[in-house]
Amino acid sequence: MLSEPFLQAEPIMITLEERGYESFLVGGAVRDFFANRPIGDIDIATNATPEEVQRIFPRTVPVGIDHGTILVLHNGFSFEITTYRTEGEYDDYRHPSDVSFVKDIKLDLSRRDFTINAIAMDRHGNVLDPFDGKIDLENQIIKTVGSPNERFSEDPLRMLRGVRFVSQLGFQMDSDTEQAIKQLHRLLQRISVERITDEISKLFTHHYINSALNIVSVTNMDRSLPIFDEQEHLFEKLKTIKFHESLNHAGIMFAIFHLLDPNISVQKWIKTYKVSNRIRRKALHLINNYNDYQEKGLTKPVIYSIGKDHLYDFYQLIGLLDLVNLKFNVLLDSYEHLPIKSRDDLVINGQDFINWFPNEKKGKWIGDYLDQIEKLIITEELRNNRDEIESRVREWKARERG
Numbered sequence: 001m002l003s004e005p006f007l008q009a010e011p012i013m014i015t016l017e018e019r020g021y022e023s024f025l026v027g028g029a030v031r032d033f034f035a036n037r038p039i040g041d042i043d044i045a046t047n048a049t050p051e052e053v054q055r056i057f058p059r060t061v062p063v064g065i066d067h068g069t070i071l072v073l074h075n076g077f078s079f080e081i082t083t084y085r086t087e088g089e090y091d092d093y094r095h096p097s098d099v100s101f102v103k104d105i106k107l108d109l110s111r112r113d114f115t116i117n118a119i120a121m122d123r124h125g126n127v128l129d130p131f132d133g134k135i136d137l138e139n140q141i142i143k144t145v146g147s148p149n150e151r152f153s154e155d156p157l158r159m160l161r162g163v164r165f166v167s168q169l170g171f172q173m174d175s176d177t178e179q180a181i182k183q184l185h186r187l188l189q190r191i192s193v194e195r196i197t198d199e200i201s202k203l204f205t206h207h208y209i210n211s212a213l214n215i216v217s218v219t220n221m222d223r224s225l226p227i228f229d230e231q232e233h234l235f236e237k238l239k240t241i242k243f244h245e246s247l248n249h250a251g252i253m254f255a256i257f258h259l260l261d262p263n264i265s266v267q268k269w270i271k272t273y274k275v276s277n278r279i280r281r282k283a284l285h286l287i288n289n290y291n292d293y294q295e296k297g298l299t300k301p302v303i304y305s306i307g308k309d310h311l312y313d314f315y316q317l318i319g320l321l322d323l324v325n326l327k328f329n330v331l332l333d334s335y336e337h338l339p340i341k342s343r344d345d346l347v348i349n350g351q352d353f354i355n356w357f358p359n360e361k362k363g364k365w366i367g368d369y370l371d372q373i374e375k376l377i378i379t380e381e382l383r384n385n386r387d388e389i390e391s392r393v394r395e396w397k398a399r400e401r402g
C-alpha cells in the first residue's frame with residue numbers, strides 16, 4: 001500500500017503499469033518521506049520512453065525531453081516522469097551532454113547523486129534501496145552513490161547540492177564525499193552560474209546554514225565560487241555570522257554578501273551571479289534601507305520605507321549583521337503605529353495641489369510637495385488631515401512667492 005502523501009501519484013503509476021511499463025517513486029519526495037519531512041514535488045521513474053509517456057497521458061509538458069523528463073498533469077497535480085537513464089557529463093544548465101536511457105531501475109538509481117536520493121518505491125509501497133539510503137537517512141549522512149569522484153565529475157553541481165542538503169537536513173557529510181569535494185571543487189567553475197546561484201540561494205533558505213558553511217570552509221569550495229574566489233576575506237567574514245534560522249528570502253543573502261564588504265558593488269554581485277529580478281529587487285531594497293538605518297537609526301521614515309512586506313527580512317538582516325537585540329514584535333509594533341503605511345493612505349494626492357493652485361503650471365513642484373507632506377506626516381509633524389495639509393501647502397506657496 002502506498003502511504004497517504006503518495007496516493008495522488010497512484011493513478012499515474014497504475015496507468016503506466018497497465019500499458020506494460022514499470023514505475024517507481026524516486027528522488028527527493030521518497031527521501032523526505034523516510035526522513036519524516038513534508039514531501040515536495042513527486043518524481044516518477046519509468047522504463048517508458050519520453051515519447052511513450054507523451055502518448056499515454058493526455059496532458060503533458062516536455063519540460064526536459066532531451067534528458068528524459070516529461071511533466072504529467074493529472075487531477076490538479078503535476079508529476080515529473082523521467083525515463084530510466086544514466087548521465088553523461090553536464091555541460092550546460094540542467095543539461096547533461098550524453099544521456100543514455102537504460103532498461104533497469106537499479107542502473108537508474110546508480111547514477112543518482114546521493115544514497116538518500118537513490119531510494120525507489122513501487123506502487124505497493126515496496127522499497128528498492130540498493131545503496132542503503134535508508135540507513136544513511138537514519139545515520140544522517142550525506143554520501144554519494146558509489147564513487148564520489150565519478151558522481152561529482154558527472155555533475156560538479158552535486159558538490160554544492162551536497163552542502164545544500166547539509167543545510168536542509170542538518171546531516172553530516174561522509175568523509176570520502178567531503179574529501180572528494182576538496183579535490184574536485186574547481187570543477188564547479190564549469191557549471192553555469194544560474195545553477196550555482198540557485199543552489200546557494202537554497203542553502204541559505206534552509207536551517208543549518210553554519211554547518212553547511214563549515215563544509216564549504218573545510219573543503220575550500222569557496223575558492224571556486226564567483227567573487228569569493230578572488231576575495232578570500234569575504235568568506236572569512238561570512239563564516240563568523242551566526243545564522244540562527246533560515247533566511248526568509250534569497251535577497252537577504254545577496255544583501256549580506258554586499259554588506260560584508262561594501263567596496264564590492266551590488267552591481268558586481270548581481271551581474272556575476274545573474275541574480276533573478278525578484279531576488280535583485282529584494283536585495284537592493286534591503287541594502288538601501290540598511291544604509292539609511294546605519295546613518296539615522298530605526299527612525300519612523302526608515303521603518304516606513306522598509307514597508308511591511310520587507311520588515312521581517314530587514315529584521316533578519318540587522319539581527320545577523322549588527323547583532324541588534326530587537327524583538328520582531330517591537331519592530332512590527334512601530335510599523336503598525338505609523339500614521340500612514342504607504343502613499344495611498346494620504347488623504348490628498350497630486351490633483352488636490354492642482355485644484356488649490358489652478359494658475360500654477362503643473363510640474364516637479366507637485367511631487368516635491370507630496371514628498372514633503374508625506375515625510376511630515378510620517379514624523380507626526382503634521383496630521384493626515386485635508387484642511388491642515390492645505391493650509392501648510394498654502395503657507396509654503398506664499399513663502400515661495402515672497
Ligand SMILES: Nc1ccn([C@@H]2O[C@H](COP(=O)(O)OP(=O)(O)OP(=O)(O)O)[C@@H](O)[C@H]2O)c(=O)n1
Pocket residue numbers: 026027028029040041043111112113114117118155157158161
Ligand atoms: N544533479 C543532480 C540532480 C538530481 N539528481 C537526482 O534527481 C532527483 C531529483 O532532483 P531535484 O528535484 O533537483 O532535487 P531533489 O533531490 O528532489 O531535492 P529537493 O526537491 O529538495 O530540491 C534527486 O533526488 C537525485 O536522485 C541527481 O542525481 N543529480
